[in-house]
Amino acid sequence: MTAPVRILVTGATGAVGGAVMRALEAAGHRPHGVSRRGPVGPRQHTWRAGRQEPPPALRRAWDVVVHCAADTRWNLPEEQAEQANVAPLRAALRLAEPRTHFIHLSSSYVTGLAGGIDSASPTAYRNSYEWSKAATERLVHAERDSADIVRFPVVMGARADGLLDRYSGFFWLPSSLCSGAVPAMVAEEKALLDIVSTDDVAAHVTRLVAGGPPTGRRLSILGRGDGAQPVTGVFETVRAALNSWRAEHGVPPLDRLPSMTPEQWNRFYLPFAEEHLDRAQLLRVTAFRAYQGYLSVTEPFDVTHRVPDTVQVLHRSIRRWAETHENLARRVPRAWR
Ligand SMILES: NC(=O)c1ccc[n+]([C@@H]2O[C@H](COP(=O)([O-])OP(=O)(O)OC[C@H]3O[C@@H](n4cnc5c(N)ncnc54)[C@H](OP(=O)(O)O)[C@@H]3O)[C@@H](O)[C@H]2O)c1
Structure with a gap:
């Protein structure tokens, strides 16, 4: 019998993290989740990533970490956006081993006004959210030899009934x-407004988990693209x-x-x-x-996976x-x- 895959989902109570938890459960996994405010179900933990040390229950050997925790507000002052998005990623990276399949969720808008993530200047982005998310992608590149980065645009609810765990942004x-x-x-x-369903993101993450960690850093971009x-x-x-x-x-x-x-x-x-x-x-x-x-x-x-x-x-x-x-x-x- 193969051992179950030990999966941690950060931001598990959020719009995307909630759907990822359900999709992984439907695929037969028993993922653990973390959020700031804490348990809404079994295997859920309270942790303010980036502000506190992780509780003992989270300090274990994870096979997969899916990092969904973020603050999607556009108008935070830069220092707070850094604290809200970069610091939690840094803390989640510390829970991963080199062999862990690390899956980092990002945004299609992360390329800002300049069309890329390389600039550290806030003027290259529409707002501090994009700027801090670009910093998170650069951090994944700097810290991990192997990782999945998954970008997607505006997120709506489930395809069947529009269900979302949280309503923000749009x-x-x-x-x-x-x-x-x-x-x-x-x-x-x-102008175009690209939209995906939480189901699209959750199904993609579930497929990535099934396929195992990539060799090197792999970027997926979900969306409708020119559609x-x-x-x-x-x-x-x-x-x-x-x-x-x-x-x-x-x-x-x-x-x-x-x-x-x-x-x-x-x-x-x-x-x-x-x-x-x-x-x-x-x-x-x-x-x-x-x-x-x-x-x-x-x-x-430019999408790699058209939904x-x-x-x-x-x-x-x-x-x-x-x-x-x-x-x-x-x-x-x-x-x-
Ligand atoms: N929503 C969109 O339209 C959209 C579009 C493109 C990309 N994304 C990306 O998708 C990912 C998920 O976003 P979302 O829309 O699901 O966000 P969300 O609905 O606002 O949920 C955020 C989740 O992260 C948790 N969290 C935030 N800061 C944390 C911290 N320091 N420590 C632990 N947990 C923390 C929240 O916990 P609490 O329950 O305690 O608040 C919540 O579970 C993010 O990377 C975001 O950038 C979202």
Whole structure:
């Protein structure tokens, strides 16, 4: 009888880590998970990686470490982003032996504005999240002779029902549409928004585990590539999903917002807004600026593993968000003046 593979998944309570845990369990493994806040099931451990020493239960010989722990907020000051993303990786690397199959989860956006991960300058990236994730990839290259690095773009829920363990990042969009926090859809006309399902990432990781550690460092990039949905289509899918849920709950539909390019927004709308909006409105408008970079990517990602279509995944995930955030999904936006 072969010994069971000892697998540790960091960030096991997160959107991606939760799906990875379930996929590994479905493949017959008994993975251990860690998170800051701790147990949500069997074989789950509490550990603030990078801030505390690992508890004794984690100090054992792991065959596989899948590192999903991260803080995906874009707006952390650089020092905090480093502490949130690079320090936990450094701590996870210390739990791995040279023979351990180390699988590091990263982002397709890690190549930032310069198209690569080599620059350590924050100006080469859209935000401190990308900058710190690029630093994590460089750290994996520096510390490991063998490792898998898996990049993927925006993550939605399960293909069957849109289930996600945690809603963050992209879900500002349905929330903002329902609350009326954004007055317009700002995107380049030809922009694409690449999306994968948590199932795609979890299935890929499970396949990597089955195949064993690579010789050297191996990069996989998951996504739809040039088959990604245009951003305008994404907006419409989100609105259609919200409106189908709202119709079933007797809530008026959301109108289509006016569209404009980032240039039109920044040159014509913002200067006007700064003069006429109140402080609260201005804060919302300024916060919205942070997302523009992601709605202006016109070059498709070069993918190594093309995932099946994700339009339905997006639709189901947004409906699922509405079911789990009923108060937000029921809001009726007030018109901008
Ligand atoms: N979500 C996306 O759209 C997306 C897109 C591309 C790439 N990614 C990458 O996918 C990976 C997983 O992201 P996600 O979306 O699943 O994130 P998430 O939903 O925010 O979950 C983060 C997980 O990491 C844990 N964690 C964070 N800091 C930790 C620390 N210092 N020590 C231990 N656990 C820690 C959290 O634990 P608590 O439960 O205690 O908070 C949680 O389990 C990340 O590498 C991210 O960069 C995500």
